[in-house]
Amino acid sequence: MPFFEPGLPELIRTHVASGRLRFTTDIAEATALSDVHFICVGTPQQRGSNAANLSYVEDATAAVARSLTHDGLIVGKSTVPVGTAMRLRSIIGDATPPGISSELIWNPEFLREGKAVADTLTPDRIVIGGTSPRSEATMREVYALPLSTGTPIVVCDLPTAELVKVSANAFLATKISFINAIAEVCEAAGADVSVLADALGHDVRIGRQFLNAGLGFGGGCLPKDIRALIHRSRELGATKAAELLQQVDEINMAQRQDIIQRAIEACGGSVLNRRIGVLGAAFKPLTDDVRDSPALNVAAALHLRGAQVVVFDPEATETARRMFPTLSYADSLDEAVAGADVLLVLTEWEEFRTMDPARLLALVSDPVVIDARNCLDAVAWRAAGWSLTGLGANSREIDVVRELVGAV
Numbered sequence: 299m300p301f302f303e304p305g306l307p308e309l310i311r312t313h314v315a316s317g318r319l320r321f322t323t324d325i326a327e328a329t330a331l332s333d334v335h336f337i338c339v340g341t342p343q344q345r346g347s348n349a350a351n352l353s354y355v356e357d358a359t360a361a362v363a364r365s366l367t368h369d370g371l372i373v374g375k376s377t378v379p380v381g382t383a384m385r386l387r388s389i390i391g392d393a394t395p396p397g398i399s400s401e402l403i404w405n406p407e408f409l410r411e412g413k414a415v416a417d418t419l420t421p422d423r424i425v426i427g428g429t430s431p432r433s434e435a436t437m438r439e440v441y442a443l444p445l446s447t448g449t450p451i452v453v454c455d456l457p458t459a460e461l462v463k464v465s466a467n468a469f470l471a472t473k474i475s476f477i478n479a480i481a482e483v484c485e486a487a488g489a490d491v492s493v494l495a496d497a498l499g500h501d502v503r504i505g506r507q508f509l510n511a512g513l514g515f516g517g518g519c520l521p522k523d524i525r526a527l528i529h530r531s532r533e534l535g536a537t538k539a540a541e542l543l544q545q546v547d548e549i550n551m552a553q554r555q556d557i558i559q560r561a562i563e564a565c566g567g568s569v570l571n572r573r574i575g576v577l578g579a580a581f582k583p584l585t586d587d588v589r590d591s592p593a594l595n596v597a598a599a600l601h602l603r604g605a606q607v608v609v610f611d612p613e614a615t616e617t618a619r620r621m622f623p624t625l626s627y628a629d630s631l632d633e634a635v636a637g638a639d640v641l642l643v644l645t646e647w648e649e650f651r652t653m654d655p656a657r658l659l660a661l662v663s664d665p666v667v668i669d670a671r672n673c674l675d676a677v678a679w680r681a682a683g684w685s686l687t688g689l690g691a692n693s694r695e696i697d698v699v700r701e702l703v704g705a706v
């Protein structure tokens with residue numbers, strides 16, 4: 299596979315070997331052999347604008363329609379601004395050869411990188427928008443397996459299907475920025491945001507997921523999707539969503555500045571010529587995706603301030619190197635840690651969560667760690683002799699309380 303996704307290579311191998319899965323770069327061959335055509339191409343942020351770049355979706359959809367040799371169902375899966383599918387319908391109407399019937403519906407994708415296989419085989423829900431009775435029946439056949447095990451299906455109109463996806467991402471992004479805003483209050487008030495999040499999470503209306511204070515969200519979806527929604531809602535004159543998500547985006551980006559500032563402070567006011575070990579480059583664990591990665595963003599910013607930054611990631615070193623070739627990359631955790639004046643934990647890989655603080659102590663120059671994902675056992679690290687800074691916790695207060703509790 300050209301990217302890291304747990305479980306995917308095995309699945310691809312099995313189905314290529316069985317002859318049920320084929321790859322081609324010849325669109326005529328692909329359309330000739332198929333009745334249902336999924337459009338899954340990228341919808342990145344436009345350069346110099348918050349809007350989505352829809353040129354790939356438009357090109358791919360028109361190309362499929364043009365090359366149809368028999369009636370076909372075109373299924374949009376890419377994440378697009380509301381209103382796109384309606385426009386694509388007129389594009390395929392013009393492009394479809396005479397005598398052939400084509401239909402376009404929308405079926406947004408909700409998979410998570412790192413869990414893509416399970417999310418695809420057992421999705422939380424299936425949404426299909428703009429279907430006719432015939433295309434709905436076809437989609438029920440396509441998804442027969444998950445539907446047979448009780449996966450809910452929502453059948454709706456085109457704009458609702460487009461909006462479900464971006465609204466889901468906007469809500470998740472809001473949850474993360476919410477807890478990061480509360481983390482700031484916790485820090486000022488001497489409360490512990492991790493314990494608070496656990497307590498909040500017991501409420502089934504709230505839930506514990508996406509309530510981890512830290513470096514914030516990144517990747518190829520959440521940032522560009524909320525920006526595209528800001529842009530589209532302004533176009534539609536629906537400014538409340540735009541205002542809310544603008545705040546969400548600002549809080550999120552400020553987390554990166556906050557960690558940069560903490561690293562500068564940990565180095566005594568300047569990172570110039572200081573050795574900084576960066577653990578994590580991927581935007582989250584279990585992926586090698588570094589698109590808009592907060593970890594890589596922080597590493598690059600410290601490098602630009604003159605720090606000697608050495609980055610280690612269990613899977614994303616090569617993708618990170620392609621994006622930021624000027625940074626130094628380590629082949630192992632120990633190599634990144636060796637001689638560090640400050641250690642930054644920026645992606646919560648299991649390998650980092652379970653590091654042995656006593657063993658690493660002997661490798662560093664200064665035992666200072668900034669846990670930007672609140673993923674380390676702060677008590678164990680401090681007990682091993684490290685100065686540890688997390689987010690949203692009045693660390694000293696907590697230590698004092700824990701010592702008192704221990705004494706009692």
Ligand SMILES: NC(=O)c1ccc[n+]([C@@H]2O[C@H](COP(=O)([O-])OP(=O)(O)OC[C@H]3O[C@@H](n4cnc5c(N)ncnc54)[C@H](O)[C@@H]3O)[C@@H](O)[C@H]2O)c1
Pocket residue numbers: 338339340341354357358375376377378407408409410411518519
């Ligand atoms: N990555 C995710 O976790 C995820 C989850 C849900 C939805 N989505 C959405 O799915 C879409 C794709 O996301 P991605 O992360 O896979 O993007 P990506 O950039 O990694 O992949 C897009 C692929 O489309 C190919 N492509 C572009 N134009 C083409 C054309 N005309 N014909 C054939 N191929 C073409 C590119 O070469 C690339 O391989 C986006 O709209 C994204 O928002 C992504």
